Structure formats: structure tokens, C-alpha cells
Amino acid sequence: MGVRAIHKKNSKTWWAAALLGLAAVQAQAAGWVPTKPIEFIVPAGTGGGADQMARFVQGMVSKHQLSPQPMVVVNKAGGAGAEGFLDVKGDKGNPHKLVITLSNLFTTPMATGVPFNWRDLTPVSMLALDQFVLWVNEEAPFKTAKDYFNVLKGQNPNSFKMGGTGSKQEDQIITVMLEKATGKKMIYIPYKGGGDVAVQLVGKHVDSTVNNPIEAESHWRAGKLRPLCVFDEQRMPYPAKVTASQAWADLPTCASQGIPVSYLMLRGIFMPPGVSAEQTAFYQELFNKLRALPEWKDFMAKGAFRQTALQGAEFIDWLGKNEQQHRVLMKEAGFMAQ
Secondary structure, three states, X not given: OOXXXXXXXXXXXXXXXXXXXXXXXXXXXXXXXXXXXXXXXXXXXXXXXXXXXXXXXXXXXXXXXXXXXXXXXXXXXXXOOHHHHHHHHOOOOOOOEEEEEOOHHHHHHHHHOOOOOHHHOEEEEEEEEEOOEEEEEOOOOOOOHHHHHHHHXXXXXXOOEEEEEOOOOHHHXXXXXXXXXXXXXXXXXXXXXXXXXXXXXXXXXXXXXXXXXXXXXXXXXXXXXXXXXXXXXXXXXXXXXXXXXXXXXXXXXXXXXXXXXXXXXXXEEEEOOOOOHHHHHHHHHHHHHXXXXXXXXXXXXXXXXXXXXXXXXXXXXXXXXXXXXXXXXXXXXXXXXX
């Protein structure tokens, strides 16, 4: 073999090795990516806040190609969400499964004794904190939260109906807090999801609800429901009008109206146990990109969310503190499993 032939062969070998090395560097930089559809579990019914957020995320991931594989939303609401949580807990090491959580992450195991704890999962990201609003029918006699509070204090016990999502969950915790503040008992009526709760109030089957903003916003806009106050320590920072005369920012805090009740709910993302840091990082980056989209900002404003996002050690620290807060609330309400 001549010198030119040997040089030509060595050049081909060098280029092949260089291309392989470049491909390896690119693959390492890209990290892990999903190789099949991602199952997105919602441990709640259809139409509620968690379901609406999951389906919005699903649409944005597809529209903006944030993942090489699609997300498939699956509702598993059985046992106050225990069905969904146990499914994710039992799928150890599966990086193609996510669950969107609400506060039943804490309340369901405490109320039922089901063998599950948030530490059984892999925390990924806090997307936001969700508000609770005190809602009444537009034709109800009380125009303000003060009116509502005063009427409730004067009611005969068990004559006032409060609608909410599930038993011994967030909505009923707030209801018990209201009962303690007024010294009156209410009839709490649980429904499968926040969408159904809003419909029941529109139909006047209950006297009030404590729905999330996004679950009742369309009925408020249509002139069917009236928000009285927000169960938060600060007003919502959204000045755009929802109705002809009111914006989310116009709602007073319940505490300022003489109702000493405050509560916020988690909207977070978790994976099964046993997944790798690289797999977790893929989804953390995906949700970082999602939160930067203008559509996300519009979604946050429409649903009047508290825009708080956490990952890593900060998220884990928040989860531990919030779990303890719920343990106190659940004990005070008498909702802990025996």
C-alpha cells in the first residue's frame, strides 16, 4: 500500500472517530429524553383544577415541542386520589410517568391510612400555588363576604350547605375552619371534581363553595356565580377585568372581611421512585421552558394562581413544612385515620 493510500485510510479513520466523538458529546449534552409516550396521572376527577392544568400542560408540550414524546393525561381519582398515587409509587424506575399533585398528596394518606407518603415519589417541580375563593350564586342575598359571615353566624346549625371536592380534603378543611370561626355547623356535600362543584352552585343545590378560581371562572364570567373573597393573606395580582366590573385583584382577602381563614394548595409534579437525576432533570428543564411561555402567563392570570415555583432542595424543604401544617389542620378537624 502506497503512502498516499495509507494517508487516505488514516484520514477516513480519523474523521470517523471524530464524528463518533462529536455524536457522543452531543448525546451527553442532550442528556436523557423520553423514548415513549409519557403517562401524566391526575389523582382527581375531570374538570377540576388539577385536570385543567394537566391538559393545558399536555397541549403546550405538544404545541411547542418541549418533548420528543407526547403526554397522555390519565385521571385516577379513586380513593381521594390514592389510586393515582399508589400507581406512581408502584412503578419504580419508570421515567415515562408523571403525576400532578394537589394537597391530597398530604391529606389522603392522613385521612385514609393508605400506605403512601410524598417521600415515596421523586419531587420534580412546584408549578404554582392555587388559591381558594369563597363563591356564592349570583342571586344569593349576600353581596359581600361580611354579609355571608354574619348570615352564617346567625343560621341554625346544619341548615347551610357547602359544596366541595371530596371528603376530608382541602375544601372540607376550609369548611371546618369556617365552622370554627362562626361557631356553626354546615352540611358539607362532597362531589367528584371542582367542575361539578361549580355546576352544583350554579344550580343552587348548595349555598356556597370554596372552589379554586379556575374551576368557577367561566361561571363568574357568565354572570352565574359571585366571588366574595380569597383565602390568602394577600390580594391576587391580576387587574384585568373578568366581568364588566370586576377583576381577580378586586377580591378582598377573607381575613380583611372578618373571616380568619387562609389556605393555599400545591400544584406540583412528581415522578415514580428510583428514577435517575438525569431523567428528573429533563422534566425540570421542560417545566422551566413551559413557565417561560406567554401562554403559561395567560393561564396563570386566568386561573389567578400564586406564581411560586420551586425545585430541588427548596421544593423538598417546602414539602416537609407543608406536610406538617396539614397534619395540624387534619388533627384539628378530626380527619386523621385512627
